[in-house]
Amino acid sequence: MLQIQKIRTDKDSIIKNILEVRKVDVSDQINEVYNLDLKKRDTQKHLDEMSANMNVLSSQIGEQFKKGAIEKANILKKETTVLKENIKKLRKSFEELDQSILELLYQIPNNPNELVPPGKSENDNEIIFSSSIDSLKNDSLLPHWELCKKYDLIDFELGVKVTGAGFPIYKGKGAILQRALIQFFLNEGNKIGYQELSVPHLVNESSGYGTGQLPDKEGQMYHASLDDLYLIPTAEVPITNIYRDVILEEEDLPIKHIGYTPCFRREAGSYGKDVRGLNRLHQFDKVEIVQITNPLESYQTLEDMVLYVESLIMKLDLPYRKLRLCGGDLGFTSALTYDLETYSVGQDKWLEVSSISNFETFQSNRLKLRYRDQNKSIELAHTLNGSALALPRIMASLLEINQTEGGINIPEVLRPYTGFDSI
RNA sequence: GGAGAGGUGGCAGAGUGGUAAUGCAACAGCCUGCUAAGCUGUCAACGAGCAAUCGUUGCCAGGGUUCGAAUCCCUGUCUCUCCGCCA
Numbered sequence: 001m002l003q004i005q006k007i008r009t010d011k012d013s014i015i016k017n018i019l020e021v022r023k024v025d026v027s028d029q030i031n032e033v034y035n036l037d038l039k040k041r042d043t044q045k046h047l048d049e050m051s052a053n054m055n056v057l058s059s060q061i062g063e064q065f066k067k068g069a070i071e072k073a074n075i076l077k078k079e080t081t082v083l084k085e086n087i088k089k090l091r092k093s094f095e096e097l098d099q100s101i102l103e104l105l106y107q108i109p110n111n112p113n114e115l116v117p118p119g120k121s122e123n124d125n126e127i128i129f130s131s132s133i134d135s136l137k138n139d140s141l142l143p144h145w146e147l148c149k150k151y152d153l154i155d156f157e158l159g160v161k162v163t164g165a166g167f168p169i170y171k172g173k174g175a176i177l178q179r180a181l182i183q184f185f186l187n188e189g190n191k192i193g194y195q196e197l198s199v200p201h202l203v204n205e206s207s208g209y210g211t212g213q214l215p216d217k218e219g220q221m222y223h224a225s226l227d228d229l230y231l232i233p234t235a236e237v238p239i240t241n242i243y244r245d246v247i248l249e250e251e252d253l254p255i256k257h258i259g260y261t262p263c264f265r266r267e268a269g270s271y272g273k274d275v276r277g278l279n280r281l282h283q284f285d286k287v288e289i290v291q292i293t294n295p296l297e298s299y300q301t302l303e304d305m306v307l308y309v310e311s312l313i314m315k316l317d318l319p320y321r322k323l324r325l326c327g328g329d330l331g332f333t334s335a336l337t338y339d340l341e342t343y344s345v346g347q348d349k350w351l352e353v354s355s356i357s358n359f360e361t362f363q364s365n366r367l368k369l370r371y372r373d374q375n376k377s378i379e380l381a382h383t384l385n386g387s388a389l390a391l392p393r394i395m396a397s398l399l400e401i402n403q404t405e406g407g408i409n410i411p412e413v414l415r416p417y418t419g420f421d422s423i
Numbered sequence: 424g425g426a427g428a429g430g431u432g433g434c435a436g437a438g439u440g441g442u443a444a445u446g447c448a449a450c451a452g453c454c455u456g457c458u459a460a461g462c463u464g465u466c467a468a469c470g471a472g473c474a475a476u477c478g479u480u481g482c483c484a485g486g487g488u489u490c491g492a493a494u495c496c497c498u499g500u501c502u503c504u505c506c507g508c509c510a
Contacts (some may be wrong), residue, residue, distance in 0.1 A: 044470050048479040055479090057441080058491045062441040065490095073490080080490045098469095247467090369470095376450090378467085 001105045001366045003380070007033055019200040021112040021327035033104045040097040047090045054083055061398065080109050084102030090313070106215060109191065110362040112327055113299075113336040119326030131319035136401070143346035144396040145183045145277035147403060148174065154278070166267070166275070166282035171421050172177045177398075177410070178190040178285065180417035181391055182260050185287040188312060189388060193344050194258035194289055199238035202229040207241040208369045212333045222264050231264035233247055235288035240363065243292060247378060248371040254301060258388070260285065273373050277393035279351065285391040291384045292369065295360070299336075300381035306338045308352050315413050318397050320341040321350060325363050335360045346400035374394045 007014065011034050015027045057080050064073035073313045117126045133145040148154040153174025159167040169176050190196055203418075208214035208230050213221055222231040232238060240259050248255070264285050278284075289308075293301050306322070313320045325337040341350040361380040364370070402409040408423040415421055 041470060044479080048470065054490085059441070063489050066441085077490045084490080103505055376465095 001362060002108055002111065002359060003365055004033070004037060004109075008037065016153070017111055018109065018182075021116050022109060022118065022119045023111065023118070023328055026108050026178050029104050032347070033108075036097055036101050040094065040101065040181075043090060043097060044095045045089065047094055049091065050083060051069050051394070052086060054080065057083070060181070061216070065382050078249075086340035109332045110330075110335050110359065113358070115315075115324065116330060116336055117324060117326045120328040122326075122329050124326035125329055126324040128322045128324055128338075130321035131343065133319050136319060136343065136345050138345065141345050141400060142403060144276065144399045146345070147226075147346070147399045147408065148329070151289045151408065153177070153399070153423070156277070160189075164282070166280070168278070169282065172421065173418075176418055176420075177423075178391060178395060178413070180414050181389075181394060182285060182287060183417050184414055185312065185389060186258060186260055188315075189289060192308065194256045197236060197239060197242075197257050197259040197262060199242075199259055200262050202239050203230055203232055203241065204229060206238055206244070210241045210244045211237045211363060213237065213333075213365065216332075220240070220330060222266060232261060233265050234263050234286065234387075235259040235261040236290060238317055239288065240369075240383060240385070243369045244367045246294070246369055248369075248381065250294065250371050251416060253292060253294045253371060253381065254297065255290075257290045258287065260287045278396045282394055287388050287391075289358050289388045293363075293384065294383050295379070295382045298360065298384060300338065301382075302338070302356065302384055303381055305384060305386050305388075306340075308413065309340055309356060309386060313340060313342060313353070313390060316394070316398060316402065316411050318394070320353075324402055330357075331357065331361050333359050336360065342397040344393075344397050344400055346396075346403075351397060353389050353393045353397075354387040358382065358384045 002014070007030060011030050015025075015030050018024055018026050057076055061073050061076045061080075064070070064076065084163050105247055117124060119125070125396065133374070142150070145154075145156070148156075151173070152171055155169045155171055155240075156165075158169045159165075162169065186196060201223060205214065205228060208218070208221070213233065218230075221233055223229075224231070238261075239259055243255070262283055263282050266280075267282060268281060290304060290353070291301055310322065320342045322341055323339045323341065327333075330337055337355055338359040339352050340354040340356070342353050343349075359383050363383045364380040367384065368385075369381050371381050374379055388389055398411070399408055402411070410418055410423070
């Protein structure tokens with residue numbers, strides 16, 4: 001959620017930037033917020049004055065009662081009745097204004113960073129780097145779902161029986177390879193100072209609001225209605241919400257966490273070849289990295305995080321490309337996002353395996369995640385996160401590119417974790 | 424699932440109707456041969472002001488009673504203890 005202070009000072013440039021970059025016109029919402037805010041502050045001024053009066057009267061009444069001057073006290077009491085009524089009314093309209101502003105703010109997306117290329121769709125994303133894939137193309141290579149069947153690594157039909165489409169069952173070496181990847185990703189993160197967390201897979205409603213899944217995207221989350229808990233769509237939700245309503249000390253920053261969790265997504269509206277095999281699942285595993293930083297450092301941190309995730313892909317020896325998302329493809333809460341996509345040789349297709357974003361203060365404003373700087377003043381921190389990495393599509397790319405007549409070779413770095421060299 | 428107790432500042436902890444004691448910790452300033460001690464101050468949100476500062480709100484949340492609520496009433500929620508169940 002955007003900061004109201006910024007809307008007070010820069011509303012026109014925010015409107016202009018969101019329109020140019022995201023191609024979305026938010027002028028109505030922002031102007032309304034601006035006007036409601038003026039009204040709200042005016043209301044508060046009156047309300048405060050009246051309340052101050054009321055406090056004075058109340059304590060006078062108390063004094064009179066103590067003295068035993070009941071007559072005088074009763075006269076004062078009468079004075080309060082009108083005042084009380086007015087305070088009640090004014091408080092109500094103050095709260096209504098406050099609520100309206102909040103609801104509008106929830107609907108306004110983050111203001112994109114200047115690096116974000118303007119654009120409407122994924123076609124406008126900026127390709128920053130791409131491995132050369134021409135020499136890899138080969139029609140005789142199998143897509144991963146056929147490899148999974150051939151070597152009995154992942155059983156999609158069995159998952160349908162037990163749960164439904166999009167809940168595959170990993171078997172034997174398939175399950176071991178998956179576990180090896182998780183272990184590898186966690187260990188690499190630990191090496192460069194990310195503290196590992198093992199977090200709940202269900203979260204409460206407040207956490208859903210904190211990271212922005214609620215109120216808009218509840219359709220994307222599974223909901224355990226009996227206990228009113230949500231299955232997490234990403235580890236970002238429980239990890240970031242640890243810091244909801246927290247004031248950190250500046251020297252605590254940056255905070256770096258890494259966590260593995262399954263992720264649950266309803267993916268309502270997806271269909272066709274996009275959902276074939278491991279391309280899109282309702283439940284999948286992911287290792288997530290999260291950082292909370294000083295605002296001055298967040299963009300350097302974003303670059304570091306992207307480089308780190310790239311290094312993981314390189315260690316696995318997978319062809320990949322790096323994109324800077326354009327305004328139209330940029331997530332609602334993000335100010336700047338890089339996507340990393342590995343190449344699926346069996347499908348001749350790029351698969352998104354990581355999305356790394358700087359949210360600036362958009363999340364922390366909602367979370368009330370702040371820090372005390374050297375002048376003791378309290379400021380919003382910046383939050384960032386990224387996948388490092390999402391498992392199924394990595395698995396898909398990995399199986400496809402390492403297939404040979406005699407089997408599937410396991411990348412060198414994973415062998416200590418799998419205990420076998422090939423499938 | 425049943426029964427009971429409870430939720431107050433960074434922590435501990437008092438406060439049953441008159442506007443949040445006290446202790447500990449941390450930080451800042453003062454004092455000071457040194458050290459220790461001592462003294463003073465230090466919460467958050469919002470608003471007004473160039474500023475010093477001032478006002479309002481906040482004792483789990485939401486409602487109610489009252490001139491006035493941490494305190495009384497209602498609803499919700501969370502935690503703890505015992506019992507039951509259980510990896």
